[in-house]
Amino acid sequence: MKLNLRHTLLTATAVILQLAVANSQTHHNHQEHSGKDHKGLSIEALKESNEFPNAKLSISNVTTEPLGADSVKVTFNFDVKNYELTKQTENMPEEHCANSAEGQHIHFILDNKPYQALYKPTNTVKLAKNSEHYLLNFLSRSYHLSVKSPGASVLIKFKIDENGKFVSLPTPKEPMLFYSRPKGDYKGQDAKNVLLDFFVYNAKLSAKDYKVKVNVADTSFTVDNWTPYFIKGAPAGNLKIRIELVDKNGKTVSNAFNPTERTVSIQP
Structure with missing residues (x-):
């Protein structure tokens, strides 16, 4: 809706x-x-x-679970500070545009694919073993506009090794x-x-x-x-x-x- x-x-x-x-x-x-x-x-x-200068987003932890012989289930948990998920963004300007009825959220962008909107600070994806990935997350207003203030986004590079373990790679x-x-x-x-x-x-x-x-x-x-x-x-x-x-x-x-x-x- x-x-x-x-x-x-x-x-x-x-x-x-x-x-x-x-x-x-x-x-x-x-x-x-x-x-x-x-x-x-x-x-x-x-x-x-509403530039949200104090909004903060970070990844608190990552867990993996076997999913068949070649894949794993990877769960990312986030820490959100000074920003309320599911709240409608205040001080709405004047022109009509698409807005989420579920409110403010996180944009979860894996390997620059179309984002997933997260209304809770967690997300689980299926990934292949022996694969490398980039993951960008940022806070979003309810009308899908990114919050660009420092600290409101996190970019990581990681791999899933041959044993299905999550391995952090150097920050891009x-x-x-x-x-x-x-x-x-x-x-x-x-x-x-x-x-x-x-x-x-x-x-x-x-x-x-x-x-x-x-x-x-x-x-x-x-x-x-x-x-x-x-x-x-x-x-x-x-x-x-x-x-x-x-x-x-x-x-x-x-x-x-x-x-x-x-x-x-x-x-x-």
């Missing part, structure tokens, strides 16, 4: 899809059009209310980009403002440093500020989104999850 919320938009920033697009002088709003017209679709930066230091939203199907009012959000790790976005190249439908633009967006007026059907972390020279950062492409369903 989803509710509709209202969000405050930054009025100064908008990326509008059209057949003729003026060249921008800054990386933040640079966009290119590939030829297909989605008249009326726009992308607007979203102001983050390389710049990484993880996809979060949009995800799934958007119907009715939820399709009017579709949240675009990603999570940056070990990299600072700026005009002189790392940037994220974004492609929505047939328009590309580059952002140098870690900001969420609303995709507004998306046409009915499948909507493709692609995100890519690039360095200061515009070259793709090399890692297993970059770039990322997803498709969601829009049913206005």
Whole structure:
């Protein structure tokens, strides 16, 4: 079940899809059009209310259990401080968007696959023996926007060894980009403002440093500020989104999850 919320938009920033697009002088709003017209679709930066500066998330412990000859059941338990899971996020802004009726939660992203929403501080997954994995977790508002304050996320790398044991590997230091939203199907009012959000790790976005190249439908633009967006007026059907972390020279950062492409369903 989803509710509709209202969000405050930054009025100064908008990326509008059209057949003729003026060249921008800054990386933040640079966009290119590939030829297909989605008249009326726009992308607007979203102001983050309730930054939750004291929110903390950590992994308290991990346990494993045999599951057949080749797999194990791995349970992750989390410690959440200064943040209430299942609570509806307060100070909702003005524009409608998809919201979880179950409230605030944790985004559990294993190997950059579509996240699982955790409303309790625990999760169990099935993993193969002799496998390595990245796991990103971060606190999320009830409307699925990530909490970006220091301490509100945790990234680990680990392996399941040949005996089915959990083994921690060195904490990742390389710049990484993880996809979060949009995800799934958007119907009715939820399709009017579709949240675009990603999570940056070990990299600072700026005009002189790392940037994220974004492609929505047939328009590309580059952002140098870690900001969420609303995709507004998306046409009915499948909507493709692609995100890519690039360095200061515009070259793709090399890692297993970059770039990322997803498709969601829009049913206005």
